[in-house]
Amino acid sequence: MTVDTAAPPRESYHHGDLRHALVLAGVELAREGGPEAVVLREATRRVGVSPNAAYRHFADREALLAAVCDAAQAELAAAIDESYWAVREPDAAATARAHLRAVGTRYVAFALDNPGLFRTAFIASSDLERATSPERAGPSGLTPFQLVTAALDEFVASGIMPASRRPNAEFLAWSSVHGLAMLLIDGPLRALPRAAADAVTQQVIDMAEAGFTAP
Amino acid sequence: MTVDTAAPPRESYHHGDLRHALVLAGVELAREGGPEAVVLREATRRVGVSPNAAYRHFADREALLAAVCDAAQAELAAAIDESYWAVREPDAAATARAHLRAVGTRYVAFALDNPGLFRTAFIASSDLERATSPERAGPSGLTPFQLVTAALDEFVASGIMPASRRPNAEFLAWSSVHGLAMLLIDGPLRALPRAAADAVTQQVIDMAEAGFTAP
DNA sequence: ACAATCATGTTTACGGTGTAAACACTGTCA
């Protein structure tokens, strides 16, 4: 019978859950140095396994990177999820505004706090379908994109946004916040101190909101 | 741009203007495959020179890439410049709106037409100072950032935007357009057909404008 | 219970890349 030596870190030939371990290592590499720092050999090295072991679980480096990308998206989603559901406001209109603000604020904050991971989350590998795939959702099961969509629907439902302006509004919201994050982490606004970055973020959200709720 | 200096294909030991030739080759590589396609050895190969010749002109691959990045920015600037100065409107307010729209529209169009170059233009290497450096300006001597700034100043001058909202407005304008471009070329909106992308772009600009000119 | 098979990790090997060091050709200026 399989005697349970119960020693967790098995020194055995087989690893147990190498795929997962490699993704974790990859996420760490991405956090430290962005997508180009996700080098296959280094990930295997950190896990303590030979380079080619990775090929039992990933077709190539690109596949590993894609898995790391999904993990990064999930981490971003979890952060946004938290902020979204923490909103407590008296009426529907205030709730809608707070929801949108929560998502935008946390989105940029995540990028500033984890620039490497954030960049890894947005490598060319995701279409609109993936933006709504559970792989990338937060604890609530909703992706950031779906949360923005929900917040904007609340804008219309609570009467602060004309329905005629609703179509595609999520693209303006997402674009402005995503663009700001990019400019802040490796664009021309990189040198901005954190406080200034936060202030600009609120201002950008203010203006986007004004764009939605204007008569 | 890509002005060919028409240097006679010298068969001599010395090349003549290797630095420039390498940047041109690098730009071509970037156009075809983005920043990661700017491979030093391939650039030298295309120019017909040994790999290490590049080190007489660039400290390392990173330096070559930075030069290519500047060239890409300049190309983007030239395109935007053209659209900006082509605007002809009767009054100041209409001119201001048209200027902003011209810059945004051309920015996104450039990204869609040259995704590889566009991504290369925004690798982590540029702070706010560089965004106003003549290295990256168009024929008029102004960078895209300075053109957005000018357009928004016209918004205030022509009375369609409250001065209280002016500070940092260029960051919303830039963010939303830059973010949209990113989402369109390798983000979740990648699969959108060109016509739809153009429509969304106009819509994003509409909403941003509404945000600026709201009471 | 035991051999066959499958899943997973290892070794060896190859071509491609960035880059350091030493060398070679060319034009310039004393």
Add this chain to the structure above:
DNA sequence: TGACAGTGTTTACACCGTAAACATGATTGT
């Protein structure tokens, strides 16, 4: 003319991604 600085070449190395053959451990059919 000859020293010298500038530019391109050769040789060499470490590292990367990855293919192929091999080894080991777990599973399963009989």
